[in-house]
Amino acid sequence: MNALPRNNASAALFAVLREIGIQAALTHKAALALHRNAQNNPQEIKVVVKLEGTLTIEGLCSIYSQAEGKPCRVTFVESTILDFNEIVLIAGIPVLPTHAILLQELSYRSLTTGSKGKPQGKEVARFFLECLLASGSTPLNQLSPLWQSPEILAEITRHIQALPNAKQHWISRGIDLSVSSGTLPAPSSPPQAQVGASESVNDDDSGRATLPDSEPPEPERPSAVGKDGRSPVTDIVAGEVVYILKQLGLECAILDSAASHLYSEGQSMAPEILIVIVLPPLSSPPDGASLMEQIYREDPIQFDWDSEIGKLFYRFRPGVVLPPLFQRSGKKCLVELLLSGSGGLPLLLPSDITWLGDLPVVPFLSLLLAKLEKWANYPKRANADELQLLLTLVPDLPVSLFRPWREREFMSEEFQAITEVRAKKFSQSFPDTEPIWAILGFLKLPPSLLSEHANVTIPGPNHAHSPVTDVAARRVVSILEELGFACALSGSAAFQLYSRGETRVSEWLDIIVLPPHSFPHNETWLKEKIVQKDPSQFKRHLARGTLLFNFPPDLVLPRSFQIKNNRTCTVELILLGTPAVPRLSASDIVWIDDLPVIPFLTTILLLLERWDNLHYKRDNTRDLKRLLTLVPNLPVSVFRPWSERRSMSITYQARSEVRAANFASSTLTKPIWRMLGFQVELN
Numbered sequence: 001m002n003a004l005p006r007n008n009a010s011a012a013l014f015a016v017l018r019e020i021g022i023q024a025a026l027t028h029k030a031a032l033a034l035h036r037n038a039q040n041n042p043q044e045i046k047v048v049v050k051l052e053g054t055l056t057i058e059g060l061c062s063i064y065s066q067a068e069g070k071p072c073r074v075t076f077v078e079s080t081i082l083d084f085n086e087i088v089l090i091a092g093i094p095v096l097p098t099h100a101i102l103l104q105e106l107s108y109r110s111l112t113t114g115s116k117g118k119p120q121g122k123e124v125a126r127f128f129l130e131c132l133l134a135s136g137s138t139p140l141n142q143l144s145p146l147w148q149s150p151e152i153l154a155e156i157t158r159h160i161q162a163l164p165n166a167k168q169h170w171i172s173r174g175i176d177l178s179v180s181s182g183t184l185p186a187p188s189s190p191p192q193a194q195v196g197a198s199e200s201v202n203d204d205d206s207g208r209a210t211l212p213d214s215e216p217p218e219p220e221r222p223s224a225v226g227k228d229g230r231s232p233v234t235d236i237v238a239g240e241v242v243y244i245l246k247q248l249g250l251e252c253a254i255l256d257s258a259a260s261h262l263y264s265e266g267q268s269m270a271p272e273i274l275i276v277i278v279l280p281p282l283s284s285p286p287d288g289a290s291l292m293e294q295i296y297r298e299d300p301i302q303f304d305w306d307s308e309i310g311k312l313f314y315r316f317r318p319g320v321v322l323p324p325l326f327q328r329s330g331k332k333c334l335v336e337l338l339l340s341g342s343g344g345l346p347l348l349l350p351s352d353i354t355w356l357g358d359l360p361v362v363p364f365l366s367l368l369l370a371k372l373e374k375w376a377n378y379p380k381r382a383n384a385d386e387l388q389l390l391l392t393l394v395p396d397l398p399v400s401l402f403r404p405w406r407e408r409e410f411m412s413e414e415f416q417a418i419t420e421v422r423a424k425k426f427s428q429s430f431p432d433t434e435p436i437w438a439i440l441g442f443l444k445l446p447p448s449l450l451s452e453h454a455n456v457t458i459p460g461p462n463h464a465h466s467p468v469t470d471v472a473a474r475r476v477v478s479i480l481e482e483l484g485f486a487c488a489l490s491g492s493a494a495f496q497l498y499s500r501g502e503t504r505v506s507e508w509l510d511i512i513v514l515p516p517h518s519f520p521h522n523e524t525w526l527k528e529k530i531v532q533k534d535p536s537q538f539k540r541h542l543a544r545g546t547l548l549f550n551f552p553p554d555l556v557l558p559r560s561f562q563i564k565n566n567r568t569c570t571v572e573l574i575l576l577g578t579p580a581v582p583r584l585s586a587s588d589i590v591w592i593d594d595l596p597v598i599p600f601l602t603t604i605l606l607l608l609e610r611w612d613n614l615h616y617k618r619d620n621t622r623d624l625k626r627l628l629t630l631v632p633n634l635p636v637s638v639f640r641p642w643s644e645r646r647s648m649s650i651t652y653q654a655r656s657e658v659r660a661a662n663f664a665s666s667t668l669t670k671p672i673w674r675m676l677g678f679q680v681e682l683n
Contacts (some may be wrong), residue, residue, distance in 0.1 A: 011092060011093060013045065013047065013074060014026075014093060014094060017047075017049070021559055022049055022050070023049070023050040024047050024048065024049040024050065024094065025047070025048055025087045025094040025095055025096045026045065026046070026047060026093055026094065026095045026096065027046050027047065027048045027077070027095075027096045027100075027101050027104055027105075028044075028046035028101065028105065029044070029046070029127065030044070030045050030046060031046075031095045031096050031101050032098065032101060032127075032130060032131060032134065034090045034091065034093065034095050035090065035095065035098055035134060036134065044073045044074075044075060045073070045074045045075070046074075046075045046077065047074060047075070047076050047077070048076075048077050048078070048079045048096065048104055049076055049077070049078060049079065050078075050079055050622075077104075077108060079104070086100055097135075098131050098134040098135045098136070099131075099135040099136070099138075099140060099143050099144075101131050102128060102131035102132060102135060103140075103144060103146060103147065103152070105127075105128065105131070106128070106152050106155040106156070107146070107151070107152065107668060109124075109155055110151035110152065110154065110155050110668075111151075119158055119161060119162060120155075120158050120159055120161075120162040121162070122162065122163075124162075125159055125162035125163045125166070126163070128159050128166075129159075129163055129166050129169070132166070132169050132170070132173065133169060135173065137172075137173070138173075139173055139174030140173050140174050140175055141174045141175070142174070145632055145671045145672060145675075146668050146671070147174075147175065148671050149668040149669075149670055149671055150670065151668055152668065153175075156170060156175060231258075231261055231266070231270035231271060231323075232270075232316065232320065232322055232323070232326060232333070233258050233261075233270070233271045233272070233273070233274050233333055234254075234258050234261050234262055234271065234359065236314075236316065236320065237274045237314045237333045237335065238254055238258060238274055238276075238359055239358070239359065240299070240302060240314065241274065241276055241295065241314075241335060242254075242276075242359060242360060244295050244298045244299060245276075245278065245291075245295070247298070248294065248298070249281070250278055250279065250280070250281070250291075251278075251279040251350050251353065251360070252276050252277060252278045252279065252360055253276070253277045253279075253340075253348060253352075253353045253354075253360045253361055253362045254274070254275070254276055254277075254359060254360060254361045254362065255275045255276065255277050255338070255362050255367070255370070256271070256273075256275040256367075256370070257269065257271035257272070257273075257386065258271040258273075258274050258275065259361045259362055259367050260367065260371070260386055260389070260390060262356045262357075262359060262361055263356065263361065263364060263367065263390065263393060264389055264390065264393060267389060268386055268389050268390075269382070269385075269386065270323065272325060272333075272334075273333060273334040273335070273336065274314070274333060274334070274335045274336070275336045275338065276335070276336070276337050276338070277338050277339070277340050277345060277348060277362060278291060278337050278338070278339055278340065279340045279348055279349070279350065280339055280340070286339075287339070288336075288337045288338055288339055289310050291337045292305065292310070292311075292312035292335065292337050293305055293307070293312075295312060295335075295337075296312060301315075302314060302315055302317070303315065303335075304332065311334060312334070312335045312336075312337070313332040313333065313334055313335065314332065314333045314335055315331060315332055316331045316332070316333070346362075346366050348362070348363075348366075354401060364390075364393075364397065364401070365440070367390070368387070368390050368391070368394075369415075369419055371383065371386060371387045371390060372387060372419065372422050372423065372426060373422065375387050375422075375426065376422045376425070376426075379429075384426075384429070384430065387426070388430060388433060391433050391436045391437075392436075394436050394439060394440065394636055395436070395439065395635060395636055396635045396636070397635065397636050398632060398633045398634060398635055398636075399631055399632055399633070399634050399635075399636075399639055399675060419442055420442050420443070423437040423440075423442040423443055424437075424442075424443060427443060438587070439636060444587070465501060466496055466501070466505040466558065467551055467555060467557055467558070467561070467569070468492070468493055468496070468505065468506060468507070468508075468509050468569055469489070469493050469496055469497060469593075469595065471549075471551060471552070471555065472509050472549040472551070472569045472571065473489055473493055473509055473511070473595055474594075474595065475534070475537060475549065476509065476511060476530065476549070476571055477489075477511070477595060477596060479529075479530050479533045479534065480511075480513065480526075480530075482533065483526075483529055483533075484516070485513050485514065485515065485516075485526075486513075486514040486586045486589065486596070487511050487512060487513045487514060487596055488511070488512050488514075488584065488589045488590075488596045488597055488598045489509070489510070489511055489512075489595060489596060489597045489598065490510040490511065490512050490574070490598050490603070490606065491506070491508065491509075491510030491572075491606075492504065492505075492506030492508060492509075492510070493506070493509055493510065493511075493597075494510075494597050494598055494603045495603065495607065495623050495627065497592045497593065497595060497597050498592070498597070498600060498603055498627060498630065499623075499626050499627055499630065502626045503622075503623040503626055503627070504619060504622075504623060505558050507561060507566060507568075507569055507570065508569070508570050508572065509549070509569055509570065509571045509572065510572050510574065511571065511572070511573055511574070512574050512575075512576055512584060512598060513526065513573055513574065513575050513576065514576045514584060514585070514586060515575055515576060519575070522575065523573045523574070523575055524545065526573050526575075527540060527547040527571075527573060528540070530547060530571075531547070536550075537549060537550050538550070538571075546570050546571070546572070547570070547571040547572075547573065548568045548569070548570060548571070549568060549569040549570075549571055550567065550568055551567045551568065551569065553567075583648075584598065584599075584602075590638060599639075600627075600634065600638060600639045601639070601676070602648075603627065604624070604627055604628070604676075605648075605652075605656050605659075607620065607623060607624050607627065608624060608656065608659045608660065608663060609655075609656075609659065611624055611659075611663065612659045612662065612663075621663075621667070624663065625667060625669065628669050628672045628673075629672075631672050631675060631676065632672070632675065656678070657678055657679065660673045660676075660678040660680060661673075661678075661680050664680045
């Protein structure tokens, strides 16, 4: 089958799919051939589709079989992993990117009973290698967290067993099975990060469940040439110290101003010294002085050890351009090594370390609170400036980089209480920082800010346009605000807004209403008030007791409304305090596109509960998987699970743990649930 018939067949197929409103893309060998502009191709077109509503693969085949034209073998498969925003157009045909072709095929094999666990044939293995080589140089773990799922890693292991020479190509693209089961994806901005996570759960001596261990990249000796946006301390000295400690078998994390410089991508003041926390082995832990002496012995040319005062210095190589500060200090940099858990330092585990590029750094919240403590003890302008800069980073830090609900686990209640006092004192001196401390949960959001309704930004293109959210929800919210009630969208409308339109459009609108204290009325009273406010658009269905919104006659409605010949939307009002609704305050509400929405974690767990109650319905599974793909790159301003969990009972959290484990066992979502703090059990 040469290129022209293949393109004609594909064009005809996707014209039909577009006409019936189905998202789809070419995959497998035909897609790879289009990427490579190949002239020969197998006698088959394989298409990955996004199924919505009650549509099935069988139903789709029956639709397409009615299309006219010459016969061509077409195979439809449901997407198990795809973000349809990644689709590229080649000659007018929607095609998966090469890395997504590979991930889709590996995922399909891992879930297919006939091939699951079996060795890969040579033909299949060669095709996987062709896709891998065509996928570019971007590390795969930065393109999707699913590359770190145990199912995908198991398929990669089988691929290497079939083609041993492929191992070096996997390693060059960020997958090294001999080092780790993977690293979670790095956000695109800001800053660049790699957060390690393997697929095992550990318990430390205290019985505390921990996130998977973080495996750093293999150490490489740093060059003497600095990189843009860094300083000699972070770019040269830190690399040398981390390299030697790694060679000695010790994990470490950069602390203090050097860490600030890395998190802020060079915006903070260049550090003058390097302070590193070392995670000592449980057996015969060394002291800081002996470690510094050991580093000197490993490289006496670059390091100086003054045994009398117990200080270690790094000597810069000749030819390195240095700031005046280091010129005056004899081209030396002071290096301090501190042991984790000693002297008031947090007791870190390898899984707590954040990797910024090739350098290990203490968790962001630990750094932030250490800087707050330093300011409280020494309220100098320089300390305040550095702390303010770090606080400005908070709203845009993605979940894959910043997980304060996890970091709080190794902070005592006394330390958290002291932190709240310090945060209040700092915000009094610098009022602009008050909302940031509130985002972090150390201060209550002031009432003056609750009325601002600042919209958050969800990463990715926005397709969240439906008559339910664009028309019905806005009118209901407007009337409730006129009546003096705060409210938040829930259910399908919340799914739509968070997923930017990638979940199903529903004809049902759920809204949680926050009544004032000692509210004497119920939902029926509220529905009557809404009808009185706008009888032209609202009416009561007396038999069912529901509230209906009438869409304007000139409004074009989606196909699902047209099929049912329905121009109304059912509005369900749920008063806060109903047993099935988590506790919620006005400060918990998230604003998206000028609409109030329940918090993201609450949205996920309510959908998870629906999935469980409705016996794992396929459409609920798809919606939940789509929301979970958003997690790694959601900014802290959108997603605050450490504060959201406070509104959930212990019983509800325990049930959510069980439901999450059940969902993860049938889908490739374990890394995401673990990122959210759920201790998903391994198979």
